[in-house]
Amino acid sequence: MSSYAETLAENVEEQAESEDSAPETREKPEDSSDSVDELTLVEAICDGLYTEMSQDERVMALGEDIGRNGGVFRATDALYEEFGEHRVVDTPLAESGIIGASIGLGLSGMRPVAEIQFMGFLYPGFDQLVSQASRIRSRSHSQLSAPIVVRMPYGGGIRAPEHHSESKEAFFVHEPGLKVVTPSTPYDAKGLLTAAIRDPDPVIFLEPKLIYRAFREEVPQESYEIELGEASIRREGSDVSVFTWGAMTRPSLIAAEELAEDGIDCEVVDLRSLSPLDIDTIVDSFEKTGRGVVVHEAPKTGGLGAEIAATIQEEAMLHQEAPVKRIGGYDAHIPLHALEDYYLPQAVRIQDGIHDVMEF
Amino acid sequence: MSSYAETLAENVEEQAESEDSAPETREKPEDSSDSVDELTLVEAICDGLYTEMSQDERVMALGEDIGRNGGVFRATDALYEEFGEHRVVDTPLAESGIIGASIGLGLSGMRPVAEIQFMGFLYPGFDQLVSQASRIRSRSHSQLSAPIVVRMPYGGGIRAPEHHSESKEAFFVHEPGLKVVTPSTPYDAKGLLTAAIRDPDPVIFLEPKLIYRAFREEVPQESYEIELGEASIRREGSDVSVFTWGAMTRPSLIAAEELAEDGIDCEVVDLRSLSPLDIDTIVDSFEKTGRGVVVHEAPKTGGLGAEIAATIQEEAMLHQEAPVKRIGGYDAHIPLHALEDYYLPQAVRIQDGIHDVMEF
Amino acid sequence: MIHAQSGLHEQDEHDRLQILDADGNVHPHATVPDLSDEEMLAMYEALVLARQFDQRAISLQRQGRIATYAPMTGQEGSQVATSYALDEQDWLFPTYRDHAAKHVHGRSLSSLLAPLRGHREGYAIPDDVNVMPEYIPIATQIPQAMGMAWGYKLQEQNDRAVLCHFGDGATSEGDFHEGINFAGVFDVPAVFVCNNNQWAISTPRERQTKSETLASKADAYGVDSIRVDGLDPLAVYQATRAAIRKAKDPGPGESRPTLIESIQYRFGAHTTSDDPSVYRPEDEPEYYRKRDPVDRLRGYLESEDILTDERQAAIDSRVEDRIEAAIDEAESLEADPDDIFNHVYDEMSDRLKTQRDELRELREKYGDDAFSEVLE
Amino acid sequence: MIHAQSGLHEQDEHDRLQILDADGNVHPHATVPDLSDEEMLAMYEALVLARQFDQRAISLQRQGRIATYAPMTGQEGSQVATSYALDEQDWLFPTYRDHAAKHVHGRSLSSLLAPLRGHREGYAIPDDVNVMPEYIPIATQIPQAMGMAWGYKLQEQNDRAVLCHFGDGATSEGDFHEGINFAGVFDVPAVFVCNNNQWAISTPRERQTKSETLASKADAYGVDSIRVDGLDPLAVYQATRAAIRKAKDPGPGESRPTLIESIQYRFGAHTTSDDPSVYRPEDEPEYYRKRDPVDRLRGYLESEDILTDERQAAIDSRVEDRIEAAIDEAESLEADPDDIFNHVYDEMSDRLKTQRDELRELREKYGDDAFSEVLE
C-alpha cells in the first residue's frame, strides 16, 4: 500500500466507525477563552457553527437531518440540543426549498447556514444558488444581499454510493456573486466558516469529507476568522509549485515529501479560497519556481485547473519553464468504489506528474 | 458606430420586427431533393427539425410554447401544424419536468428534442440534465442511453430582460457524458442539429440568439450532418489564432478583417463543438501562428477560454510566442441593455486584445 | 381545439368570492370592505393610473423607447387590491407583470420604467420601500418569500407578513411546490397570490395541470386557500386583507399561510413581443372585458356617489402628469459602465478591479462610441 | 417531542385498503386477489428471500464486504407485491431501497450486491429485464418514469406500463410535483408508488408536509390515488394490479396514472451508516413488527393450508442457497480500470483515449498496488 492509501485507510476506518455507532455528544467547556481543543475537521466545523451561533442570534442552521440526528456526518452534532428546533431546523427534503428559504431568511435579517447533504444533491437547488442567491446584490444595486452560507461535503474516496463523490467546484467559481471556499485543516475549517458566516455575500463552503476525521489539530475555542480570498502555502519549495485544495492537499504534501527524497523541492499551495482566487499568491509562487502542477478531484476538462493554468500563462508566461500540468479526475464520472482510487489523483500520480514537469 | 455595432443593430431590428409582428408560416416545397433555401439561422434550425421529423417518426419536440405558438423565437414555426400535438408538444411550465420527461421518452425509444426557452431558465432542470441525462450511459454500463437533444437560445446583445442573456456553456462542458455544440451559421445549424438528433448521447444544442436572424445562407433542403466534435476554420491566417464560437464568431471575423488592414493576418477558428473540443484543430492552428486569443461571452473566470488556454500551453507551450489572451465577458452578471455592449466582447475589444498579443 | 376552450373554463363564477357583479353592483349577500371614501377613491385612482401606465408603456415600447414590456390590463384590479391590503411593513415579491402592485406598495413609477430602459438602478430599493426587484425566472420567488416570512416569524416580528405574486403557469414549477410545502410545515406568515390569468404565454390553464382548481393545490401542503374573482378589486381586497390578518395573528385552529387564487384574464399580449392571435381566439377576451375591473369599481363608486365627474377629471389629469414626469425621469437616467463591476460583491475582488480598469482604459482609448448602444 | 409522535400518526388503519388483518386473517368484506396457490407461494418465497437477503446484506456490511446498505425489512412485503403486479414488459424504476422489487422483476441477486461491492456492472441491465438502475438522488426518477410511460403511449405500445417507486421524503422534492403533474396532463400509463415508511432518514412524515395524507397530493394533479396498507402484501398486490390495468386500459372516465400511497414502516436503520435510536423512540417499531408482512402472509397461507412445514423448509433451503451463490458471484467480480472510460459516450473521445492510455501507463509503471483499493 502506498502511504496515501494508508492514510486513506485510516480515515475511512475512522469514518465508518463514527458513522456506524451512535455519536457521542461533545461537551462544551464553560469557559472558552484562550482554550484550544484537539479537533477533527468535521468537529471544527461543528465548533465553528457553535461559536458563531452562541455569539450571534441571527445565525441559524437548516437542512436535511441536521437537527436531532446532528447531520449525516455529525457536522451539526449537539447543536439542536443547544440551540433548539428554531435555530437548528430539519427541513423537508427539498434542496431548492432549502436554498430559496435561506435567501429569504437572509433578507429578513437572519444569517442562515444551509447544509446540503452531499454536493451531488445540490443540483435541484442549483437555480436558487447559482442564478438567484448570486444576484441578489447585483440586481438590487447593492440594496439587498444574500448573507447565506451553503455548506456541503464534497469529493470522493470514502467508498460512497453513486452521486456521493461529486467535486464540481468549478460550477460555482464560474458564477459571479458567489464566493467559494474549502478548508484542508481543522483550524482553517473553523476560521473560514466563521468568515463565511460573517460575510455579507453568499459563500459556498465545501467540506472535503474524505478528511472529515483524518487527523486532529489544535483549534481555539474562541472565534477567529481566516480571510476569504487568501491562499496558504503549506510547504515552501523552490523547484515546482503544486496548487491544490481540500482533500487533495494531503496527497500533494505526501508526494512533496517523497519527491524531496529525490531532490525535488515542492512548494504546496493550498488555495482555500476558490472564488475569489488568490491570484497574487499563485503567480508569486509560480514566478519563484517556474514550474507548476494543479491537483484536483474534479474532471480535468473545464475544471479549476484550467483557470489556474490559463492565469499563470497569462501573468507569468515568461517565467514558464514547463507547461502547467493538470492532475485531475478523468473526464468521466467518478466510478463506484472498486475503481475510485484509479480515478482520484493518488500520490503516485502526483509524483509522476511532477516528475514530468521537472523533466520538461 | 463601430461596424460590429451596426451589424448588431441590423440583427436586433430584424429580431424586434419578427417578434412584434405575427409570424409568417413558411411553406415547405413538395419536392425537396437537391434544392436549397436561403435561410436565417433560426429558420435553419426549424428546417433541421422539420427534415428530421419527416424522416424519423421517433423524433418529437417538446417544451414551453413550442406548439401552436411556434416557440418564442419561432424556432418550431409550423411544426405543430405539420406534425400534430403529439409530436410537437407544449408542456407545463417546468424545466426539470421537460428534461426528465425527455430522458424517459428517450428510454422508451423516442428521440426527444426539448426546448428550454432561454438558457437562464435551464437551471431548474440542471439536475436532470447534468446529473441524470449525462450518466444514463455510464451508470448502466452502456446498456441504456439518453438520446436527447436539449436546445436553448443563449447569449446577450438583444436588449433582453434579466436572465435572458446567459452564456454558461462552461457548466455543461465540465460534465462528462454531455456533448455541447453551437452553430454560427445557418448551414451549420441544420447540420449540427441533425447530427445531434441522431447521436445516441445527450447533446446540448446552444443557439446564439443574437444571430438568429442576422443573415441568410444557402441551406440544402435535404438532410445532412456536420460531425460533432469538429471545429471549422472560418478564416485562414498566419499571425494569430482566434478561437471562438456562436455569436462571437462574427465580431471576431469583423475584427480580423479590420486587422488585416493593419497587416495582421488572423486565423479564426469557430469551435462549433464545445464538448468534445476539437483539440487537434486548436493545437494545429496555434502551432502555426504561435499566438492566440479566445473570445467568448461568458464570464472570463472559469469560462471555456480557460480550458483552451490551459490546453494550448500544455500541448504547444514551446510554440507560444505570447500568452493566450482571453477576451470574455467580465466576472460580473451581464448587465441590462443600457450597459450590455460594454460587457460583451465588441470588435473593438477583440482588435485591441489581438494587438496586445501581437505586441507581446 | 383544446386551446380555444380555455377562456371559458373559468367562466362559472359561483365558486369564487365576488362582491361586485359585472356591472359594479354589490351582490345581495356580499359585504363591502370597510374602507373610507378616500381609501376607495385612492384605490380607484391607482387603477386608473395602472391602466394608463400600461397603455403608455406599450406605446413607448412600440417607439423603441423601452424594451419588451409585459402588459397588465385586466389584471391591475387584483394587483392594486392586493397591495392595498398590505401594511406598510409587509414585503411584496412581484413578477415582471406586477407593475401596479409594486407602485401601490411604494415603488416610484420611474423605477418601473428604468429596467425597461436597461438600467438596473430601477431595481435598487429605497430603504423605506418593501418591494423586492421583480422576479423573471418563474416561481423562484416563492421559496424566497416563504423564507423571509419564516425569518420574521423566527425574529418574532409578528406584525410583518410577506405577499408573493406568481402566475398560473408558475404552479407547475418545483419551486411552487417546495416553497408552499415549507410554508405549511413552518406555518409562516405568507400570502401566496396566484394570478391565474388563464394563460402562460400560449399555454392555457387546463394544459398546465389537470387539477380542478389551482387553489385546491394548497391542500397538498395543508395550507388554506380561497378563490376570488380577480376582476373584482373589492373581493380581492377583502380576501387578501383577511389572509394578511390571519398570517400575523392566526385565530385558534387557523394556520398562517394562505394561497389565494385570483381568477383574472390577460386582456392583451403576454409581452410586447407576443402575438396572442396565434394561439387564442380573438373573441376570447370579450367575456372578461365586460367585467373590466376599472369599470366595475367606477360603476360602484358612481352608484354610491363617491366618484363624481369632477373627481374623475382631477384623477385623469393627475395620472397624466405623474406618468409624464416618470417617463421624463426614466429617460434622463444615464448608465455608468463602472456599475457592471460595482455590485458583484460587497468588496470588489482584485480581478474585478483589473477588469474595471481595463474597460476604463478601452473607453478612454477608443471612446464610448466604439461601444455604442444598439438601437439607442 | 414532535419526533416521538410520528410513528403513531399512521396507526389508524381505517383509511386504507387492507385484505389481511394483523394476524393474517382475511377481513370480513375483503376479497383475496385471484392468484393460484403456486403464485401465492412464489410471492411468499420472494418475501422470505427478501427478509433473508436483508439480514445477510447487513452482516456483509458489518464485515466490510459491502459498502453502505439500505435495509428493507418491514417494506419487502410491499416491494414484492408491487413487482408481482407487473407484467413482464412493464418497466420498474426503483430506489436504493427496492432490492426485493428489483429482484422480483428480474434482476439477479448478485447484480444487487455488485454496486455495493463497488462495481457499476451491477447496474448493467440484461436485455430482457425491464428494471432501471436504482435512483439515489431523491425523486429524480419520477419525471423520467413519467416520460417513459408517455413514450410508450405515443408509440401506442398499449400493453406497457411503468411503475415508479419513491419514499415519503421524495414527495417534498420539485421533481415529484413536476413529474406527477405531467402524468396528469399527458395521461400517461404510469403507477407511482410512494413507499411511506414514515421516515426520511431522521425526518418524520409529519415534518415533511402538513398534507393530511400523501395520497391526497394526487388531487393537485388530477391524478387518481389510493392508500393501502403496505404491510399487507395482498392489499398492495390488489391495488397495484388494478392501477396497472387502468394504466393500460382505462375504462370510461378513468385516467391512466395512479398514485399509490403504501403505508409501511422501516423496521431498521435508514442505512447501515444510520442509527435511528438518535431520532426515534426505540419502541416505535413495535406496533409494526406485530403486523410484519412476512408473518401475515405466512399466517394466511398456513390457515389456507397452502403453506406446509415441508414447503417452508424447502423454501428456506432454496433461499439460503441462492443467497450464498449470489454472494460468491458478487465477490468474484473484478474491476477493470478501463471501464472508467468505456461508458462515457457511445464513442470514446480523443481526450478520454489519452486519459485511458495515461492510466494504463501509470499502472504499468507503478503497479496496481500503488492505486490499491482502500479497505479491500
Ligand SMILES: Cc1ncc(C[n+]2csc(CCOP(=O)(O)OP(=O)(O)O)c2C)c(N)n1
Ligand atoms: C423558469 C422559467 N421558465 C420559463 C420562463 C419563460 N417565461 C416567461 S413568462 C412565462 C409564462 C408565465 O406564465 P404565468 O406563470 O401564468 O404568468 P403570466 O405571464 O401569465 O403572468 C414563461 C414560460 C421563465 N421566465 N422562467
Ligand SMILES: Cc1ncc(C[n+]2csc(CCOP(=O)(O)OP(=O)(O)O)c2C)c(N)n1
Ligand atoms: C436530492 C437528494 N437529496 C438528499 C439525499 C440524501 N438522502 C438519501 S435518502 C434520504 C431520505 C429519503 O427519504 P424517503 O424519500 O422517505 O425514502 P426512504 O429512505 O425512507 O426509503 C435523503 C435525504 C438524496 N439522496 N437525494
Ligand SMILES: [Mg+2]
Ligand atoms: Mg398566466
Ligand SMILES: [Mg+2]
Ligand atoms: Mg421514507
